[in-house]
Amino acid sequence: xxxSAQSAIILGIVLGLVxxxxxxxxxxxxxxxKGQIEFKQGGKMFKVPLQRGRLEAMPLNFGKKAAEIRxxxxxxxxxxxxxxxxxxxxxxxxxxxxxKNIGGFSVQTGTGGNSMLRTDKGDCTFALSRxxxxxxxxxxxxxxxxxxxxxxxxxxxxxxxxxATP
Numbered sequence: 001x002x003x004s005a006q007s008a009i010i011l012g013i014v015l016g017l018v019x020x021x022x023x024x025x026x027x028x029x030x031x032x033x034k035g036q037i038e039f040k041q042g043g044k045m046f047k048v049p050l051q052r053g054r055l056e057a058m059p060l061n062f063g064k065k066a067a068e069i070r071x072x073x074x075x076x077x078x079x080x081x082x083x084x085x086x087x088x089x090x091x092x093x094x095x096x097x098x099x100k101n102i103g104g105f106s107v108q109t110g111t112g113g114n115s116m117l118r119t120d121k122g123d124c125t126f127a128l129s130r131x132x133x134x135x136x137x138x139x140x141x142x143x144x145x146x147x148x149x150x151x152x153x154x155x156x157x158x159x160x161x162x163x164a165t166p
Contacts, residue, residue, distance in 0.1 A: 027057060030057075030133045032164035033050065035053065035076075035136070035164035035165055039157055039158065041113075044111065056071045071103070073087045083108045084107050085106050087104040093128075093131065094128050097127075099124075102117065102124060102126065104119075105157075117157075122146065123144065126138055139162075
C-alpha cells in the first residue's frame with residue numbers, strides 16, 4: 001500500500017471519529033424570567049412570581065442513545081416577604097423526582113413563616129410535565145416534615161404548582 005493510500009485511510013478514520021463528536025449536543029445554560037409558583041403553606045394559599053430561574057444541561061451518551069442531564073433552580077419572590085426556592089438535580093426529562101433529586105426546597109412567607117425541607121427527613125415528590133429551554137412546568141407533593149430554620153417544625157407546604165419561561 002502506498003504512503004498516500006495509508007494517509008487517506010488514516011484521514012478517513014480520523015474524520016469518521018470526529019464527525020459524530022461534533023454532531024453531539026453541547027452543554028447549555030438557559031435563564032428564565034417569567035413564571036409563578038402556587039402553593040399552600042399551613043393551609044393558606046400563596047401565588048408568587050418568578051424572580052429568576054436557571055436550567056443547566058449536560059449532554060451524555062449512553063451507548064447509541066443521547067440524553068441530557070439537567071439541573072434546575074427556580075427562585076420566586078413576592079412583595080410580602082415571600083421567597084421560595086426549588087432546586088432539582090440530575091433531571092433527565094418529564095417524570096417524577098424524589099429525595100435523591102431534590103437539591104433544595106424552601107418556602108419563606110411573611111404570614112406563614114419558614115418551611116425548609118431537609119432531604120434526609122422530608123418526603124416530597126416533584127412531577128415535571130415539561131422541562132426544556134422554552135418552558136418548565138411541574139407540581140410538587142409533600143408530606144413533610146419541614147423545619148423552620150431554628151430546629152422547630154415548620155408549616156406544611158402542599159399543592160405546589162409552578163411554571164417558568166425565558
